Amino acid sequence: MDTRITEATKAMAGAKDATELSPEGILQLGLGFWASKTLLSAAELGLFTELAAGPLDGETLRQRLGLHERGARDFFDALVTLRMLERDGGVYRNTAATERYLDRNKSTYVGGMLAGAGRRLYANWGLLTEALRTGKPQNGTADGEDLFEMLFSDPEKVEMFAKAMSGGSLQAAEALARRFPWANYDTFIDIGTAEGRLPVEVGRLHSHLSGGGFDLPPMRPVFEAYVERHALADRLSFYSGDFLAGPLPSAEVLVMGHILHDWNLEVKRELLAKAWSALPKGRRARRLRPDHR
Structure with missing residues (x-):
């Protein structure tokens, strides 16, 4: 066989000689935890x-x-x-x-997410092989125990969780505060607000807005302290509840961040239906002005 044809075929197929291969990418990925x-x-x-x-x-x-x-x-x-x-x-x-x-x-600190990763997620991911073999959660909960009940079982865990959510939300919160046409609306509520990073970012840039955040009752003191530090307590309030067990509070804009990914398709649809029901009827079909489409 003509070796030139063989080499041309290999080149076209993107094949590499063994001497050109390197384990560098594999090792870098495998040791990325360093x-x-x-x-x-x-x-x-x-x-x-x-x-x-x-x-x-x-x-x-x-x-x-x-x-x-x-x-x-x-x-x-x-x-x-x-x-x-x-x-x-x-x-x-x-x-x-x-x-x-x-x-x-x-105020731009995102280290709360890293703190949560260092204290909980780093160890949890070390148990990935066990999770794949058994199908059991490796997040520190006992069999049948609810993760959020465990996390919200004491004030220190609540605060750590809230700061972690703030750390992971800053970039999206800043983008939403700048780019969404808030001038068209007067009220908004952040569903699953945690510490309140998104309501604070939005409220800080848009003084005509009022609203707040919705979350489980143990989050109230953390949210209210954060909002107070940013001098927005006159416009941002905490709405207490469980979005799986009851309706959502009503506002012209409802925001869900880091929520839907936690649940299966049935629960996702249920939450979106609750959000639709919570919108003021006159606002459900309202379209944005042409310059904001």
């Missing part, structure tokens, strides 16, 4: 919040965080390699992104 846990530990330690006050040399940063000498420098340098920190000589500083999103004192 990088992930490095970031989760940094967030848990409050490293980025510490550096938000100003750059620090490695020894000062180590002492501020209470770290052992053995691994501190490698830990900081790993974060530089991962582009979570910048280093000039022996002095470390936040990147623009970690300065904005991982300083606990900023």
Whole structure:
């Protein structure tokens, strides 16, 4: 057989000689938890919040965080390699992104999601093989126990869950606050609001709006404290209830974030039907102005 034809056929098929293959992509994916846990530990330690006050040399940063000498420098340098920190000589500083999103004192903080991942999700995902073999949940609940009942069983878990939801919602909340035609409406309610990140972002940019968030009763103090910190308690209220057991509160705009993915198709349809029923009748068929279509 003409070897030129063989090689041309292989090239057309996208085939590669064994000498051109590399395990690099496989190993990077398989060991990706190294990088992930490095970031989760940094967030848990409050490293980025510490550096938000100003750059620090490695020894000062180590002492501020209470770290052992053995691994501190490698830990900081790993974060530089991962582009979570910048280093000039022996002095470390936040990147623009970690300065904005991982300083606990900023309203743009998303580290609550990382804290939840570090405390719960990291360990849960370590049990994926067991979950695949048995079909049983590996999220810390006992057989037949409701996840939300477990999470909402004490105030500390409620607050951790709320901050995690806020961390995962910031980008979507900011986009909705800027891009949705809120000028056409006067009232809105965020269903499954948790801490209230979305109502606060929307209310902050649109002073004519009133509404709030709907969630299970244990979330009330967390929501009200968050709204109060942003001086929006006069326009944003907490609506208590269980969207699986009763109707939804009425408003011109209802928002569901990180909800529908939790349930099967039947429950999804039920929730959407409840949302439709909760809309004021005069608003159900209302179309947006042409410039907002």
